[in-house]
Every structure is written in structure tokens, then in C-alpha cells.
Amino acid sequence: MAFVPRLGDFILRFLERMRPPQVAAVRRQATAMCSSNLDPDHFVLELPDSGLVHFTLSDDSGDSADRRALARRDPRLETFLLAPGRCYSLCVPVAPGSGCRGRIRAARLYHHLLNQLSQDPFQKCQLRRLLSYSPNRPPGNTAKGVILWDPQDCLQIQHTLEGLLAACEAPRPHLGMFDSDHSGLLWQSLCELPGGAGDERLKFRVVPSVEPPLHPMVPDLPISVVFPNVENARKIFEECASLIPEVQEVLNLVDKCPKNVQKGKFPVIVIEGLDATGKTTVTHKVAKALNAVFLKSPPPCVLQWRKTFDNEPTIIRRAYYSLGNYIIASEIAKASIQAPVIIDRYWHSTAAYAIATEISGLPQYLPPVHHPVYQWPEDLLKPDLVLLLTVNPEARIQRIQERGVHKTKEEIELEINQLFREKVEISYQRMENPGCYTVDANLDRAEVIQTVLGLIKKYCTSL
Known part of the structure; x- marks a missing residue:
């Protein structure tokens, strides 16, 4: 799952058809839009203790005020997402403007993927509930997903996940993984599916966000x-x-x-x-x-x-x-x-x-x-x-x-x-x-x- 604003979905379709130099140029535009305050996606993760933690994403660019905001860290996120092994993010988007039909399609796909994730080779992995939402969008656009923790960081898990998503019709679920940089900051990057544009990947800093007054699903x-x-x-x-x-x-x-x-x-x-x-x-x-x-x-x-x-x-x-x-x-x-x-x-x-x-x-x-x-x-x-x-x-x-x-x-x-x-x-x-x-x-x-x-x-x- 690429945890990027929905404009990112549109951009990624272009990325798949472009040569590396073109990818780099579009990537710069994409990250500029993702770091704006127009209407970024927010995410809520259910932790093992059933507490909820909210976060959003940024490309870590911007003025000093933005950078001070990025200095915020949440030990709960870092402890869970940077545990030994590998954490993957998977989220099923609701196609914009698709209404009831789009919600049903997303629900059936999410249901199907959960069934797949309960089978081999995922039995040793753990799943936690994830939601993608925006406080400023009308109801019906909340996207369901999961965080999948593979304690062994097995390459087979990544390849199987990529195969599952590549078989899905558009709009495809997004797949990403979490890692840290030299200073220990938490990042999330897009896992490129087969047939993608090359080595260039979208990568975003995981930033804690304010919990909304009501649960996003309400x-x-x-x-x-x-x-x-x-x-x-x-x-x-x-x-x-x-x-x-x-x-x-x-x-x-x-x-x-x-x-x-x-x-x-x-x-x-x-x-x-x-x-x-x-x-x-x-x-x-x-x-x-x-x-x-x-x-x-x-x-x-x-x-x-x-x-x-x-x-x-x-x-x-x-x-x-x-x-x-x-x-x-x-x-x-x-x-x-x-x-x-x-x-x-x-x-x-x-x-x-x-x-x-x-x-x-x-x-x-x-x-x-x-x-x-x-x-x-x-x-x-x-x-x-x-x-x-x-x-x-x-x-x-x-x-x-x-x-x-x-x-x-x-x-x-x-x-x-x-x-x-x-x-x-x-x-x-x-x-x-x-x-x-x-x-x-x-x-x-x-x-x-x-x-x-x-x-x-x-x-x-x-x-």
C-alpha cells in the first residue's frame, strides 16, 4: 500500500509507463503535492493492545515549521512497525465517485484478500486492522486495510503479496513496507508491482497525527x-x-x-x-x-x-x-x-x-x-x-x-x-x-x- 493522497493513485499509473528520467520528474511533483495541506490521507492503526494510533505521511520537505512538525515521533508506531522482521501495509481504496458500487467492490476485495492472508504462506504472520481516511471528505471513502507483520522477513511473503495485488483489477490495493533511516526515523515506501517503471520508488516519512473527535468509521x-x-x-x-x-x-x-x-x-x-x-x-x-x-x-x-x-x-x-x-x-x-x-x-x-x-x-x-x-x-x-x-x-x-x-x-x-x-x-x-x-x-x-x-x-x- 502506498500511503499517499489519492492524487498519488493517478500519478502511479503514469509512473508505470514512463522511463526512469521521466519517473524522477513526476516523482518530484508527486511528493510536492503529498506534502501539501490540501487534503492529505490519514491512517489509523489498531495496535496489539487494541489502542489506536493515527498518522499521516510526508516527503519530509518544506519550511522550518513543517520540519519542526516532522520532528514529532510516536514510540508506539516505531515499536510496532520497526519490530524485528518486516511490516507491510495493504489497503483497498474506494474508487473516487463510485458510490455504493465502489464501496461494495472494495469490501468484497478486502474480504477476499483477508481470506488469502489466512492461508499459506501467511500463517506465521500477524495482521492488525488499518483504515485510511480523510476528515474533509464525505462519508463512504474510508478504505480498509491491514498491517501484516512477517517476523522472519521472508522474501516469499513479499513476492506472494505482490502476486496477489497484481492479479487485482484497478483500482488495485496498495502495498508498502516500513523501515527506518540512519537516525531511526520511520519511513514507508511503495513496493513496485511486476511491470513497473524501474528502481524509482515513492517514499514518505510516517508522521503522527491528531486523533479526530470520532472514530473514522462512525x-x-x-x-x-x-x-x-x-x-x-x-x-x-x-x-x-x-x-x-x-x-x-x-x-x-x-x-x-x-x-x-x-x-x-x-x-x-x-x-x-x-x-x-x-x-x-x-x-x-x-x-x-x-x-x-x-x-x-x-x-x-x-x-x-x-x-x-x-x-x-x-x-x-x-x-x-x-x-x-x-x-x-x-x-x-x-x-x-x-x-x-x-x-x-x-x-x-x-x-x-x-x-x-x-x-x-x-x-x-x-x-x-x-x-x-x-x-x-x-x-x-x-x-x-x-x-x-x-x-x-x-x-x-x-x-x-x-x-x-x-x-x-x-x-x-x-x-x-x-x-x-x-x-x-x-x-x-x-x-x-x-x-x-x-x-x-x-x-x-x-x-x-x-x-x-x-x-x-x-x-x-x-x-
């Missing part, structure tokens, strides 16, 4: 994973119709659903929680006690394709779950005319898992309390009550192991990643309009059911 959430309305989710699926056959099947079901449905006179109650917190058992028992209709999201009519979409990038996977919520909403509207409705998961789980997946780093980087991303979509049927079941991590893991059923990638992540679990739980707790009432599900199952029934009778006066 502005992208409404157009990538936490869709505020059905149209945003539908746009993602429409762009995928030619790529995934099951997409059209889901869209056909969405088309059959009436828009802006309203619930009937009976209450609608949602039971939420992490996997293996007892949701399914509790919802069945409570539905029976109240003579209520039991529903589950995703609904059975789309559940047959769940495994297909769980193997897709997050942007497509979350569109699937979001559209499933709108499909189940039409069933809720019909059922609530004649009886209470109990639902095993709904919109809150779709949003909570999406936020926790997309926001790298510690829980402190999640969107702040009262952020719009926690608000219920205005065009989705709203429940009367949402109850969040919670259990301690040990009990939940034991229940998952005892179930012995297919696990999604997120369920596996919940088992092994305490940080991810914390971010999901915090996201649940920050949901608003409606929020979640927490229920301790560590108690005996009968006690949990009685607690849930008590809360329903307290807050749903129509029962």
Missing part, C-alpha cells in the same frame, strides 16, 4: 452497516444482484411487504442478547404464558440463505439482516392485530453487532451516547418493549459449546474476543427510542421467565 456507519431506513439497505442489495443469486430472492420478498406498516392493538415485545443467553427458550416460554405469537429474526423465509450472507463482507451481511427486519415487520403487524407478539431478536441486535464489528480499538472509540446511529429507524415497525438478557461470559461460552450447532463468525468472535463482546454489550445499552431493559439471565431459568413476565405486565398496559 460517519460511514449509516451507509455501510447500520442502515437508517429500508432504502439504504436495499441499495446495497440491488448492487449485488448480479454477484449473488440469492440477493434477488430476498429483494422479491421485500417488494411484497407493505411499507410503513403499523402494529395492531396488542403489544410487541423483543427479547435481545448475546448468543447463548437463553433468548430462544425464554421467548418460547413467555409466548406460551401470554398466548402470544412467537417470531424470530431473520424470519424463516430468508433464514435458508443466512449462511450464504454470513460469508459475505460486513456491508452485504448487514444489509441482509436489515432487510430481514423489514420482512419480519410485516408479519409483526399482522400478528399484533389478534395477539401479543414475542420476537427473538430484531433491529437492536443488527445494529449492535454491526457497530462493534466496524469500530476498531477499545470500547471508548464507539459512537458516543445519543449518537444518531443508536436511534431506531423511522420506517421500521417499533416494538413496545425491548428486554436485553445478560449472562456472565463463562456461562455463555459453556452454553454455546453444549449447543453444538453452526456458529456464525460473530458468534466465534464472541467466544474468543472479550473486547468485541464488551463493544456489543455497550452498543446494546446505548440503543434509544426504544432502549433496552436489562434482565439478569444468570438466575434459574424459571426466575428469568418470571422477571420477564413481570416487566412485560409493568410496561405493556394493554395486556
